[in-house]
Structure formats: structure tokens, C-alpha cells
Amino acid sequence: MYGLIHRGLESMVTSQYGADIWKKILTNSDAGSDSFLTMRSYPDQITLSLISSASRELELSASECLEAFGEYWLLEFAPGNYNTLLESTGREPIEFLKNLDDLHDHISSAFTEFSPPSFVVDDVTEEIFFLHYRSSRKGLESFVVGLLKGLKKRFEVDIGIEVETREELEVGEHIVFKLTLPPSGRH
Ligand code: HEM
Incomplete structure (x- = not known):
């Protein structure tokens, strides 16, 4: 998916858990620090790997993590x-x-x-x-x-x-x- 979506996830984690937790999530995923260009499309595998790394680090199920991200997207990221x-x-x-x-x-x-x-x-x-x-x-x-x-x-x-x-x-x-x-x- 587009880097914009990855940026949304990054924004949720850094605002709610801090930059250090986000760094760990990124390191333990298949995404590189070059996976965040807003207007570039990346393979969905990269997006899914960020979600599963986030759910491991935050001790949430993948579905809890996706749901939290959906709510954050609608209430914070898109309005911002x-x-x-x-x-x-x-x-x-x-x-x-x-x-x-x-x-x-x-x-x-x-x-x-x-x-x-x-x-x-x-x-x-x-x-x-x-x-x-x-x-x-x-x-x-x-x-x-x-x-x-x-x-x-x-x-x-x-x-x-x-x-x-x-x-x-x-x-x-x-x-x-x-x-x-x-x-x-x-x-
Ligand atoms: C307001 C600004 C919004 C922007 C700029 C935006 C943009 C995007 C972008 C770039 C993607 C990735 C698609 C891809 O990479 O092929 C996407 C996916 C998605 N968007 Fe939006 N979106 C917005 C609002 C919304 C809203 C309000 C909803 C629903 C209430 C929504 C539902 C979705 C869903 C479910 C996907 C996942 C793709 C899928 O289901 O296959 N979006 N959006």
C-alpha cells in the first residue's frame, strides 16, 4: 500500500507509545526506513509486516492492531x-x-x-x-x-x-x- 498508510501507522505508534517503540517495530519488520514515501506504492507484504511487528511489540492481536489503526486513521490522521x-x-x-x-x-x-x-x-x-x-x-x-x-x-x-x-x-x-x-x- 501507499507510504501514506505506513506513515499513518508510524504516527499512531509514536504518538501513543513513543519513538523508541516505533524504532523497534520498524527494525523487527520487513520494511526499511525507505518505505515511508507518502506518494509511493509499496507491496502489501510490507504493510502487513509492519502491522504484525506492531502487534507483537504492543502485545495486541493483529486484528486489535488493525482496528486501533482504523479508528486512529479516521479520528486523528485523516482529519490532521x-x-x-x-x-x-x-x-x-x-x-x-x-x-x-x-x-x-x-x-x-x-x-x-x-x-x-x-x-x-x-x-x-x-x-x-x-x-x-x-x-x-x-x-x-x-x-x-x-x-x-x-x-x-x-x-x-x-x-x-x-x-x-x-x-x-x-x-x-x-x-x-x-x-x-x-x-x-x-x-
Ligand atoms: C480522508 C482521506 C483519505 C485518504 C487520503 C485515503 C487514502 C487511501 C490510500 C492511499 C489507501 C491505500 C490504497 C493503496 O495503496 O492501494 C487507502 C486504503 C483504504 N482506505 Fe482510504 N483514504 C482516506 C479516507 C478513508 C476513509 C474515511 C475510509 C473509510 C471510512 C477509508 C477506507 C480505506 C480502506 C478500508 C483502505 C484499505 C484498502 C482496501 O481495503 O483494499 N479511507 N486509502
Whole structure:
């Protein structure tokens, strides 16, 4: 993935655990100190090796680590670096999720080797929504859960998050999340 993602992880670890812990994580991973150019795409293996080294060092499971990173990305890293883009994506969670593909599309001219995820929202009732997450990768479900938890906090809406179905694709996966909003959640 793009160096931008690696920088996000570095920023989470250094701000929450300190620079020395980050150095250890980097040393014990397959990533070199040259894996952090924001606009360069690196093999996903490098990203995964940083995540697994971080989870070993922080004594978290890989899924806890991905979830914490998703929440940090949404609440700290993206607002700190791309706030205008985030603000124009939506004023409430469902509008925001419906515009997420536009957000990634918007930056795809700068990120040329980009393989962003796709998010599609189906309205089931006024309060229940199915969120279809499709990725060319496997194993990022907990990252998405962390992003969704961040979204709850960003908009201060108590959304129920459950996995409805998981489907492996030839390349990547398709996960359907069932989101349950409180009756006044969109307003
Ligand atoms: C606001 C600024 C954002 C920027 C600049 C951004 C940029 C990126 C970039 C560069 C990647 C790596 C893709 C690759 O290397 O092929 C990525 C991946 C991803 N992004 Fe975003 N993103 C942003 C916000 C969001 C938000 C708000 C969400 C969801 C709530 C999101 C969900 C994801 C997911 C799940 C991936 C992992 C890739 C996958 O699932 O295959 N992003 N994004």
C-alpha cells in the first residue's frame, strides 16, 4: 500500500507509545526506513509486516492492531492531513459512507497505482443499512471495523456494527456489514 498508510501507522505508534517503540517495530519488520514515501506504492507484504511487528511489540492481536489503526486513521490522521476532503464527504454517517468512493476517486489522480476499496450502502429500513465493502485484498475486516467505530465517534451516533456475510473473491473479498442506527441517527 501507499507510504501514506505506513506513515499513518508510524504516527499512531509514536504518538501513543513513543519513538523508541516505533524504532523497534520498524527494525523487527520487513520494511526499511525507505518505505515511508507518502506518494509511493509499496507491496502489501510490507504493510502487513509492519502491522504484525506492531502487534507483537504492543502485545495486541493483529486484528486489535488493525482496528486501533482504523479508528486512529479516521479520528486523528485523516482529519490532521485531509480535513477539507473529509468534511466534504458528509455531515452524517450514512451520507459519508455513500460518498466514500468519491473520496478515494478524488485522490486517484495523485495516487496512480491506487487500488482503493469500494463501499456501497443499501438502505434496508430507515434505521438499518447494509454496507458492502469490496477490496482487492484479504484480511482488512478489522481495519474497516475500526474506521466505522471512528465514524461513530466523529458523528457522535451510536451505530450497531455486525458482520452480515463474508465472501472470498478470486482477488480480494466482499464483506457485508449490517449497520443499525438509533431512530434519530441521521439528524
Ligand atoms: C480522508 C482521506 C483519505 C485518504 C487520503 C485515503 C487514502 C487511501 C490510500 C492511499 C489507501 C491505500 C490504497 C493503496 O495503496 O492501494 C487507502 C486504503 C483504504 N482506505 Fe482510504 N483514504 C482516506 C479516507 C478513508 C476513509 C474515511 C475510509 C473509510 C471510512 C477509508 C477506507 C480505506 C480502506 C478500508 C483502505 C484499505 C484498502 C482496501 O481495503 O483494499 N479511507 N486509502
